[in-house]
């Protein structure tokens with residue numbers, strides 16, 4: 001009987017450790033991967049990715065992206081004690097790719113192809129805060145599933161991540177390129193990242209109303225050249241409606257942040 005109780009306690013302890021409360025939304029997520037393991041996967045995948053991509057050297061654009069990113073990152077850190085962020089903001093010189101993503105550990109990428117869609121800093125903050133929202137909510141490891149995680153972690157512990165495993169990690173975080181398969185986020189993940197993103201941008205001093213303008217314009221872009229981000233971040237008509245419901249509370253946060 002006593003052994004049984006100890007066993008039960010151990011099971012409960014593992015379960016509690018695996019319960020992650022998502023900032024802003026307060027949703028309970030069941031995640032078997034530790035933050036340290038998740039971060040190791042993110043960093044490995046990021047390094048593999050960077051060696052296959054062209055990094056932009058334009059100082060003004062890099063500086064703009066980094067400045068916005070750091071403001072969002074500061075807010076994200078307030079809500080995620082113990083997440084061990086090592087922020088890095090990279091602009092990839094690829095005008096054909098309208099995309100952005102954030103890997104665990106805080107490795108953020110913005111492609112030059114998405115810049116024409118972001119008409120001002122608040123709209124670029126919308127994109128970056130949304131991607132950081134996915135990472136903060138740990139959507140990638142949550143949807144990779146236990147089986148994939150066990151395989152991937154096996155090789156991380158063994159030596160380094162193989163290309164195939166990096167591919168799995170990147171696919172899970174919406175990192176798309178001609179080299180790698182992409183896996184779309186679920187609609188629920190999208191709503192959650194939108195909600196977290198709008199909260200973070202408002203607290204960082206960016207007008208959250210610009211988020212609605214950005215997504216309206218971006219989703220309308222369509223035609224024959226659907227921006228890549230829309231294939232990894234599926235949208236529907238409800239998305240804008242939901243964004244509008246998040247607006248009033250975030251306008252308050254924004255006013256407080258900018259001292260109005």
Ligand SMILES: [Zn+2]
Pocket residue numbers: 130134185189190193232233
């Ligand atoms: Zn998304």
